Amino acid sequence: MKNLRSAHPSVFALGLSGFMACATASAQTSDPAPVTEKADKPSALSGWMFGYAPFDWHFSDARKENDFEPDEQKHAYVWLIQAEKELDERHIAGFAYFKNSFGQPSQYAYYGWRFRPFDSAPSLFIKITGGIIHGYKFPFNKKIPLNNRHGWGITAIPALGYDFNQNWGAQVNVLGNAGVMFQLNYTVR
Structure with missing residues (x-):
């Protein structure tokens, strides 16, 4: 030893x-x-944007518009989570899962375009997306246009946003004449 x-x-x-x-x-x-x-070499997640919308604002109260809708309807709490891929400088594609205004789980698969219209404000962007939406089922299927009784439809959603830095940004999604949704985004670079 x-x-x-x-x-x-x-x-x-x-x-x-x-x-x-x-x-x-x-x-x-x-x-x-x-x-x-x-x-x-960029990350495998490079170009992906992940969004969370914890708040929306409706322009008016929920009201009965058709005989088959419930008499006492109110807007439910709305939230959204989203994953969006930047395909190139202008084109995007993504998927969102959200709880709609009537408490129904809903999905939105889309393709769209993002524009930066002002050279003097490169962080400001305008986005328009269009795609297939699912979740506004009977008795609320008539609350969005181009939707069937089983909750399948097509829609377009414009948005106005601002990038605070290369990773963090925010946007306001315009939900037709129903309201707006406020969203926080994180983009992987």
Whole structure:
């Protein structure tokens, strides 16, 4: 046991010198180009925007418009989560899952365009999306145009937004003549 203890510092020094020799040899033989390429390669999530809309504002109270609708209807709490891919500088595609104004789970798959109309304000953008919406089912299927009894329809949603920096932004989605939805966005770069 005593011999192992006295040999310990020399064994440690020998192991350390061997490790340093291997590290120096691999540093001399390895090509630094792949490391640089890997650092420059964007993330798999690069170009994806994730949005959350915790609040909306309706222009008017919910009211009965058709005989088959409930007599005492009120707007339910509305929220939205969204994933959107930037296809190029102008084109986008995405999917949103939300709770509609009548408490029904709903989905929206879309394609759209984003414009930055003012060179003097490059952070300001206008967005228009169009696609398939599902979730406004009977008895609320007539609350949005171009929708069937089972909740399937097509729609277009314009938005006005502003990017605070390269990752964070906000937008206001215009929901026809029903209201607006306020949304916070995070974009992966």
